[in-house]
Every structure is written in C-alpha cells, then in structure tokens.
Amino acid sequence: MTGENGEDILAGGLGSGGAIIRRGNVVNRPAPPHAAAVHAHLRALRRAGFAGAPEPVRLTGDGREELTFLPGEVALPPFPAWSQGAGVLRSVGALLRRLHRASAAVPFDPDAGWPGELADPEGGPLLCHNDVCRENVVFRDGRAAALIDFDFAAPGRPVWDLAMAARYWVPMRPEAGADAAARLRILADGYGLGAADRAALPRIVEQATRRGREFVARRVAAGDPGYPELLASRGGWAAWDRVEEWQAAHRAAFTAALTAPGVPRSAC
Template sequence: MVRVDGTVRRPQTRASPAVHALLRHLQDQGFDGAPRYLGEDEQGREVLSYVEGDVPTAPFPAWAASDEVLVGVVDLLRRYHRAVAGFDPAGRVWGSEVPPAYRGGLVGHNDLSPDNVVLRDGRAVALIDFDLASPGSALWDLALLVRLWVPLRDPDDVPDARSGRALERLRLAADAYGLPAADRARLVQAARESHGWCYGIVRAGAERGQAGYARYWTPRAQEHDQRGRRWLAASEGALERALGTDRTGAGPEGAVRSADGRG
C-alpha cells in the first residue's frame, strides 16, 4: 500500500469489488466520511482518495482520549449507518463474516479500531480500511467501537486518561448513538463476542502466514487476548448496569468496583 500524490494505491482482494460498490454507494448518498473509489492503476491496484488527517496509533495519544473525540467517532459511525442503510449486499463476496445473531441487513464496517478512523483538529472525519466490511448490524459495529475506543478492557491495559472510566464512557457512547433499549440489553454481550471474533481473525491470519497478523500474534498479544476475555466476563454485569440494563439487581457501587478495577 502506497500513497501517490492525493491517492492511496492498494493491492486488490476477492472482496475488493464489493467494497468498491459500497464506496460508490456512500458517495452517491453524499457521505463524506469515507475514501472515494477512483478506479485501478496500471498495476491493477485499487486507487482510493487520500483522506488528510491523523489516526490514533499505539501508544494511544492524549489528544484522542477525550470524551469529545469518543462522541465524535460515534456520531461518524451513526452517519455511516444512515448512509449505508439502502445498500444491497446480496450476491457479493465480502472480506469477513459476522456471527449470524448480529446480521441485520446493514453492511457494517466491522473494523473500527482507532487506526481506521481519521481525525482532523480533534474531530472524526472519516472511516478507512473497509476490508472487513460485510452484512452485519448497527449493534455489532457499535460493540466493536466501544470495545476499542472506550475501551472495554482491564484498566491495567489502558495506560492513558481513559483508564478507570469504562462505565461512564460506555454509557456516553450508547447515549451519543441513541441506542434503543433492546440493543442496550445486548451491547455488552456483543462486545464480548466481538472480542473473540476479532482475535479469531488475527489468529487465523497468523496461521495462514499473513505477515501483518503473524507479526502481531506474539505471546504478548495472546496474553492480552486472554486477559481481555477474563475482564469482559467478570465485568459483564457492571457494564450492563452502566447501560441501565441490570439483570442482577446489584447497585451502582458494585459496578464501579468490578468494571473500573477499584476497591
């Protein structure tokens, strides 16, 4: 993948035609939060417009850890969902497969890690890297977003200002999206399932010898995966209470200790 002037050139995959159709649909809908598909170059690479801005990469920068940035990313995702709602995904080959329980007819981005969101002057302006896009749902996309942006993980794995604030940032994200009660009741479980889904993609890619996945899938990354699974399982009730979907009857004080690692 290379930048050439105001474009990005990328090798194509079997899912590229589906992604190109999706990007053309977004452009037709007037959605300005994604790259434009500009065709192929003489080497057969796809040509996309280059989106100016910054993407948060590890270590997570302080400027990207604010609540305002989180709300902006959620708003960008909501706008994407509105724009993509009329797109027909049938008959196309996609780059991933969302669990059946989270397929609602809407093509999700499915890879909402911070380094796939472009920010400019502290404002989320575009989603990039649609390689894992496929039929999914708003709930699944939001679960992926909150797991990585809140983030929903052990506070010891959050070495920045977001540490210890999982409850309030999760609630903030759900409120910013306008998530209905029925989906709030499923959001935490969806986040747990998305954790396993994402790491499953990484593990499978590493086992196939894909260089990027193989470099990432180190013993340290595998420990991070297991620690995340344990924290999500232990904190499920607390996170649900933060969303107002308590199934245990426990009070808010217990929620803070469980999810935020205090006490």
C-alpha cells in the same frame, strides 16, 4: 515516510497486505478480492449523503486499487493523548451512526463475496464497517470525520459494528480500569443507541471479542507476517483469556452504566 518520485508511504494495518502509497490526492493500496463491490458501496454512500469515506478512483488491474486521500489526523501507536478524550470517543459514535444511516439507505448484493472474518455471525440489514479501530478513523479539529479501510465490510447489525468499535476505543480490556463502563456509555450516547441495543451491547462485545480472537488465530495459523509477533507482544493467548474473563466479570456494570437514567432516545 517519503519514497521514490515523491511518493508518501502511509502506515497500514496488518490486514492491508502490502504497501500503501499516496500520490497527491490519491492513495494506491492492495485491493481486497471483492474490491469492485466495495467501490460500488462507497459510491452509493456518497450518493446517500455520507462524505466520511474515500471515493473510489479505479482498480489498477495489478491487484491494487486507488481511492481519494482523506486529509486529517489518524491516531497511530503509540496512541497520542488527544485520541483518548471523551469528546473524541463521543464523536466516533456519532460518525458510526452517520455511516449506518447512509448504509441503511443503500441496497447491497448479499452474494458479492463480503468477507466473514470479522462479520456479524447473525448477519444483518446493512453493510457494517467491522474494523473501526483507531488507525481507521480520520479526525479533523479533534472530531471523528471519516472512516478508511472498508476491506472487512460485510452485512450485519448496527450494534455489532458499535461493539467492534468499543473494543478499540473504550477499550474493552482490563487496562481500561474503572473508566471502562463510563467510556462505553459515552460511545453509546454519541451513537444514540436505543434501549434494547444498550441492554444487549455488553454481551455483543463479548461475542465480537471472540470473533476477533478467531481472526487472529486464523492469521497466525496461516503464517501471515506480523501476526505471531503481534500476538506475542500483547501477552499471547493468556492475554486474550484475561480480556474475555474481564468482560464477562464486568458485564453487569457495563449494562448498568448503559441503561442508567438519562439514556438519549434513539434516532431510529
């Protein structure tokens, strides 16, 4: 959508907190409270060789930030058919692995006020993105090329970040049906996940799902706009119950698919 003065109003997730505006090659958006630390991290990722994230331009002083616009396609609801393919899923895993390799080489300030809402409860050695949903991945030529919206980045384990991504991209929900185990394997293969993390991944997905439920519950209780309606449109808390029950019931199948012969050797 185009606003006044030729500005483009970009679609933003519920957590964005306000309008996201593109002016040429710059995106102006609400800044998280810890924006200075996020900007420092994004610059460090660039220095470490990771080009799949926006470059910070500046903090504007009015509670907003400016970052470079990343060209490409983003899958928005209703999600297009092209975003469901196995090649796309594999490329999401590969992109997340590239992020983690760069992030592992970048020191971070543990006291920078990283948000805990979607963070790994066990903490970890690098900054995870924590919100690799469909709306936060930029595609070029049918492959995941970049990540946007690092608002929920926080210290964690790489496998936690992958579990969070699996929730959206497999997706780890009953509607994924019989393909869920095979798609989880494709995502893990694309990432190059090691054997120990493969065995642990199904339970970590369950843990991440509970984290997501707690996040939504806090937002609903706080009266954040959009969350009560979103919850209702997706079946309310009963739907969350079904997701958690389904994940637990299929844990053995997921583990078997992930650890079957032919697992790629970890690149770590």
